[in-house]
Amino acid sequence: MRGKETPHTLAITVDNEPGALARIVGMFSARGYNIESLTVADISERHDVSRITVVTTGDDHVIEQIIAQLDRLIPVHKVTDLTASGGHxxxxxxxxxxxxxxxxxxxxxxxxxxxxxxxxxxxxxxxxxxxxxxxxxxxxxxxxxxxxxxxxxxxxxxxxxxxxxxxx
The missing domain is CATH 3.30.70.1150 (ACT-like. Chain A, domain 2)
Incomplete structure (x- = not known):
């Protein structure tokens, strides 16, 4: 039995390089996960790191899978589930x-x-x-x-x- 699907806001820190966003979006698309909201911004003085904020929906197992798969991608430095981590x-x-x-x-x-x-x-x-x-x-x-x-x-x-x- 699947758990309740809820929206989760993920903060993803990545290398600011061509194709980084495409790899992130491609991972969601290839596995059939929906992106409800997406924003991207350069967050470093040297313009070498960006933060991608993604809102997606899923039960706890699906969200864990998404985070694990994002963590394996080359341009990704860190993935934080802001929804699960408490106040945001x-x-x-x-x-x-x-x-x-x-x-x-x-x-x-x-x-x-x-x-x-x-x-x-x-x-x-x-x-x-x-x-x-x-x-x-x-x-x-x-x-x-x-x-x-x-x-x-x-x-x-x-x-x-x-x-x-x-x-x-």
Whole structure:
């Protein structure tokens, strides 16, 4: 019997070299694991190390397999399951374009204020809001904007970091 599938956020430190991301993604694809969110950033002064943050879903056994397989890849220095290791902070950013006039325009501004979204572009017929927060908060805001006049969405992947003084 399989355990409950839950989302896990993995922090993967890798050599910053051509093909490193392709090898990571290829491992997920070859084994039929889904990537729900993916972000990559250079994290070193010499630009030789990157951090890949992946959100994937699986039971404990699947997550253990993913971590073990990632650990075997050549460009990988370290894999940390932030979900299993305890406290961590996750954030996602989205740009949300909403069109509307009159009351719809006022409602979009009111909801943006409630969700602490910032207006980063405005015309007489549309707004582009920037919202940052948990994935759930971003998704709720987007769902509300659909009812008003959602035109387009651009979302970052989830960025996460462990709490406390130690590095992941």
């Amino acid at each position: 902070v996750e954030r996602e950013m989205a740009l949300v374009k909403v069109a509307g006039k009159g009351d719809a325009r006022l409602e979009a501004i009111r909801l943006a204020d409630i969700y602490r979204a910032r207006v980063v572009d405005a015309t007489m017929e549309s707004f582009v809001f920037e919202i940052t927060g948990s994935a759930e908060k971003v998704d709720q805001f987007v769902d509300l904007m659909r009812q008003i006049g959602l035109v387009e969405i651009g979302k970052s992947g989830i960025v996460a970091i462990s709490r406390g003084k130690d590095a992941a």
